[in-house]
Amino acid sequence: xxxxxxxxxxxxxxxxxxHHSSASTARGQWSSKIEFxxxxxxxxxxxxxxxxxxxxCYKNGGGVFFIPYILFLFTCGIPLFLLETALGQYTSQGSIxxxxxxxxxxxxxxxxxxxxxxxxxIYYIVILAWAFLYLFSSFSSELPWxxxxxxRNYSFRIFGQSFDNICMKIKFMKDQMNIMTNIFxxxxxxxxxxxxxxxxxxxxxxxxxxCLLLSWIICYFCVWKGVKSTGKVVYFTxxxxxxxxxxxxxxxxxxxxxxxxxxxxxxxxxxxxxDPQVWMDAGTQIFYSYAICIGCLTALGSYNKYNNNxxxxxxxxxxxxxxxxxxxxxxxxxxLGFMAYEQNTDISxxxxxxxxxxxxAYPRAVAMMPFPQVWAxxxxxxxxLLGLDSEFVGLEALAxxxxxxxxxxxxxxxxxxxxxxxxxxFSFLIGLVMVTEGGLYIFQVFDYDxxxxxxxxxxxxxxxxxxxxxxxxxxxxxxxxxxxGYRPLSLIKYCLKYITPxxxxxxxxxxxxxxxxxxxxNEIEYPWWGYALGWFFTLSSTLMxxxxxxxxxxxxxxxxxxxxxxxxxxxxxxxxxxxxCIHRRRRxxxxxxxxxxx
Numbered sequence: 001x002x003x004x005x006x007x008x009x010x011x012x013x014x015x016x017x018x019h020h021s022s023a024s025t026a027r028g029q030w031s032s033k034i035e036f037x038x039x040x041x042x043x044x045x046x047x048x049x050x051x052x053x054x055x056x057c058y059k060n061g062g063g064v065f066f067i068p069y070i071l072f073l074f075t076c077g078i079p080l081f082l083l084e085t086a087l088g089q090y091t092s093q094g095s096i097x098x099x100x101x102x103x104x105x106x107x108x109x110x111x112x113x114x115x116x117x118x119x120x121x122i123y124y125i126v127i128l129a130w131a132f133l134y135l136f137s138s139f140s141s142e143l144p145w146x147x148x149x150x151x152r153n154y155s156f157r158i159f160g161q162s163f164d165n166i167c168m169k170i171k172f173m174k175d176q177m178n179i180m181t182n183i184f185x186x187x188x189x190x191x192x193x194x195x196x197x198x199x200x201x202x203x204x205x206x207x208x209x210x211c212l213l214l215s216w217i218i219c220y221f222c223v224w225k226g227v228k229s230t231g232k233v234v235y236f237t238x239x240x241x242x243x244x245x246x247x248x249x250x251x252x253x254x255x256x257x258x259x260x261x262x263x264x265x266x267x268x269x270x271x272x273x274x275d276p277q278v279w280m281d282a283g284t285q286i287f288y289s290y291a292i293c294i295g296c297l298t299a300l301g302s303y304n305k306y307n308n309n310x311x312x313x314x315x316x317x318x319x320x321x322x323x324x325x326x327x328x329x330x331x332x333x334x335x336l337g338f339m340a341y342e343q344n345t346d347i348s349x350x351x352x353x354x355x356x357x358x359x360x361a362y363p364r365a366v367a368m369m370p371f372p373q374v375w376a377x378x379x380x381x382x383x384x385l386l387g388l389d390s391e392f393v394g395l396e397a398l399a400x401x402x403x404x405x406x407x408x409x410x411x412x413x414x415x416x417x418x419x420x421x422x423x424x425x426f427s428f429l430i431g432l433v434m435v436t437e438g439g440l441y442i443f444q445v446f447d448y449d450x451x452x453x454x455x456x457x458x459x460x461x462x463x464x465x466x467x468x469x470x471x472x473x474x475x476x477x478x479x480x481x482x483x484x485g486y487r488p489l490s491l492i493k494y495c496l497k498y499i500t501p502x503x504x505x506x507x508x509x510x511x512x513x514x515x516x517x518x519x520x521x522n523e524i525e526y527p528w529w530g531y532a533l534g535w536f537f538t539l540s541s542t543l544m545x546x547x548x549x550x551x552x553x554x555x556x557x558x559x560x561x562x563x564x565x566x567x568x569x570x571x572x573x574x575x576x577x578x579x580x581c582i583h584r585r586r587r588x589x590x591x592x593x594x595x596x597x598x
Contacts, residue, residue, distance in 0.1 A: 027092070027404075027411060028226040030303050035231030037313060040085075040300050042238035042389030044321050047127065048289045050245075050386065051357040054329035056281050058265050058351060061272030068273070068282035073322060076503055077286040079495040080460055082314045082488065083467055083476075084292060088301030089310050090479050094401035095295025098302070099466075105567035106466045108548025109459055113295040114401045115541040117394050119450035120294070122427045123443055125219065125391050126434045129211040130359060131383045136211075138376035143367050145360075198526055202437025209435050215391075216428045222392040223399065224417050227303045230396050237389040244382035245324075245331055251375065252334030261337020264347045265329050276510060283507045284453050289321060291390075293459040299397035302404075309484045332362065339365040358383055398423060441520055441530075448518045449534035455542055457508040461501050462545060468497035470568055 030036045057065045084095075091098040096110030137144050222233045252258055272278050291297060301310060333347075339361070340347040350361055366375045399420050403410035410416045434443045467476050473493045481487045518534060519525055526534075556563045 027407065028228060028303060029305065030227055031231055033308065033313075035227070035234065036300060036304055036308070037317065038234040038238040039227075039230060039389075039393055040297065040313075040317050041320060042234045043296050043300065043393040044289060044291045044317065044390075045238070045241075045324050046289070046386050046390040047358065047383065048285070049321070049325040050328045050332065050383070053285060053289065053325035054265060054332045055351060055357065056285055057329055058333070060275075060278040060281055061269040062264075063266045063268035064270050064273055065278065065282065068279045069285065069322075072279075072283045072286045072503070073318065074491075075495050075499045076283065076460070077290050077292070078314060078318050079492045079500050080292040080463065081290055081297060081318055082311060082492060083463060083496060084295070084297035085301040085310045085314050086476075086480050086483070087467075088298035089304045089306065089308060090483060092302050092306075093298075094302060094404040095298040095397065096401045097404045098298055103466055103471050103568060105549055105552055105564075106462065106470070106545070107552070108545040109462055109466075110295060110401065111548060112455075112541040112544035113293060113459060114398055115544065116451055116455060117294050117296065117398050118423075118427070119446060119537060119541075121391060121394050121398065121423075122430050123434060123446035123450065124387070124394075125215050125427070126212065126431055126439075126443060128215040128384060128387045128391065129208050129435060131380050131387065132211040132214060133207060134359065134363065135377065135380040135384060138373055138380060140373075143363070143372055143376060145363050145367060198438070198441050198520060198524060198530065200438050201433070201442075204432070205435050205437065205439075209432060212431055212435055213428065215388075216424050216431075218388065219392040219395055220420060220424045222388075223396040224420055226396070226399075226416065230393070233392070234389060237385050241382045241385045242324075244378050244385075245328060247378055248375070248382070249327065249331040249334070251369070252331050252338070255334060255338035255341075255369070257337040257339075257341025258334035259337070260341065261333040261335070261347055262330055264337065264351070265333035277514075280507060280510055280514070283503070287453065287456050287460070289325065290318065293456045293463065294394075294397075295401060296394055296397040299400040300393070302400065307483055307485075311480065311484055311488045332357065335362060335365040339368060342368050395420065395423065441526075444520060445518065445526070445530055445534050446537065450537035452538050454508060454511045454515075455538060457504050457511065458542055458545075460504045461508065464496050464500045464504070468493075468501070473497050 030039075057063075087098050087102065088094070091101050093101060094110075095113055096107065099107045099110045221229070222237075223230050287293065304310065333351075336347055336350050339350050343350070350365075351357075362379060363376060366372050366379060369375050399416065402419060403416050410419060433439060434446070467473065473496050476496075477487050477493055517525075517531065552567055553560075553563060556566060558566070
């Protein structure tokens with residue numbers, strides 16, 4: 001290896017050994033940097049940017065909501081985002097084996113995060129099935145959700161029973177939202193013919209089942225060749241939603257009442273900053289929208305070249321994500337302002353979050369526009385693409401984690417494709433339960449417990465403690481310096497050591513205090529099996545961490561001190577084969593550690 005110094009920056013010129021080149025070829029690598037950026041953008045920029053952030057902004061004080069949001073972004077979001085991406089790039093491993101190489105005692109975090117990804121993949125794609133059904137219905141001469149539609153026998157009902165003046169509340173992404181079916185007169189039509197009792201699943205909604213099958217087929221073929229296919233698909237799925245968003249934004253701003261909607265979206269209310277729930281909402285939005293603590297960023301980063309500047313990538317991607325959320329608010333609230341203007345009502349009566357916005361409020365606003373079918377097609381195409389790349393990138397991360405555990409087996413022939421097929425078929429069969437007439441009951445259990453915010457917070461605390469204290473923040477910065485040639489901003493290091501775990505602990509404790517058992521419609525209690533299923537979802541991921549620690553301690557030979565040193569400091573294989581040991585670097589005495597060259 002030769003090093004040439006220009007000022008304070010070192011350019012590394014090294015020849016990659018043949019064995020590493022062949023290993024990278026077998027595992028796969030991004031063809032270009034843009035593929036990595038688009039894949040990560042597709043993963044983190046999803047439905048929450050469109051249907052959750054704008055609602056949280058108006059709900060929590062308008063413009064002042066950006067104060068806690070930006071604080072959480074720079075103290076938790078960006079540090080953890082960089083941690084996961086750099087960890088994957090440095091180890092060239094998925095979200096399980098990366099911890100095995102950095103700190104084997106914490107490998108359970110990798111298993112737990114992939115369980116969360118599996119649960120998320122099973123239920124998140126159901127939303128795509130709903131969106132596909134809406135998209136296909138948008139090609140009809142009259143939109144089925146138009147109140148003026150005279151086809152009373154058309155089977156199209158959204159999220160509730162055929163009762164007048166019913167207001168259902170769904171807990172989605174941990175955000176209460178009122179779906180006012182009486183306002184939109186949608187209770188006369190059907191999509192999810194919900195049964196009257198939680199114990200009744202009812203019959204299969206075959207149109208939704210076919211849409212679910214279509215969603216899984218598309219996702220499978222997006223990732224079946226690994227990053228070779230994923231890197232090409234994201235050129236469309238990650239960019240086309242921006243075109244749709246731009247079209248909807250321009251159309252929304254030209255509607256009467258749009259300015260009132262935007263004012264409602266951003267008008268500041270400083271008094272809301274004294275409410276702890278505002279800060280809680282800001283923190284949870286960062287965790288959900290940045291896909292941190294679930295291992296997807298680690299998997300995507302693992303396909304980077306070793307010298308890729310992951311630090312700049314992370315900062316730019318985080319700013320792009322938050323900027324997209326901000327701009328999406330203008331598109332959404334301009335349309336809601338128009339709807340309030342047309343109905344001569346207050347915007348607070350029509351503003352919704354989550355599925356209530358995507359499948360009721362915004363479609364109803366679209367139905368009032370000229371040529372409503374065109375705008376409905378644009379909107380639901382955007383919803384599908386936003387959700388699609390988040391789904392198939394999660395599927396890619398799960399397959400990466402499993403295949404990296406057994407590379408000699410899965411990196412040969414078509415075995416990885418068969419692994420993806422098995423995951424897809426298994427998830428589809430489980431997901432069929434959620435497209436029955438009582439499927440929304442099960443969907444809500446998945447959403448409330450399987451991808452719990454408290455689970456992600458616990459993983460965030462453990463990750464920051466592991467890298468900041470056990471592995472060492474300085475050692476981690478040395479690793480990043482070895483990859484990109486310089487050390488990132490010192491503030492991020494101190495965040496990983498002190499600020500991030502403290503903020504996550506505070507948010508975690510606040511979540512425990514505010515925790516309430518799940519109730520459907522905020523009134524109907526689940527039977528015992530519903531709560532048992534929820535606890536199974538939560539504990540099956542979180543308990544992987546202590547279980548793996550006990551398993552590792554019991555299976556590793558030697559004294560307790562020797563075992564602890566090995567499990568905490570074993571980094572002998574954390575470097576890609578092409579890179580030399582960096583114990584020569586300043587600030588760290590590498591000669592005393594296990595990664596010293598043997």
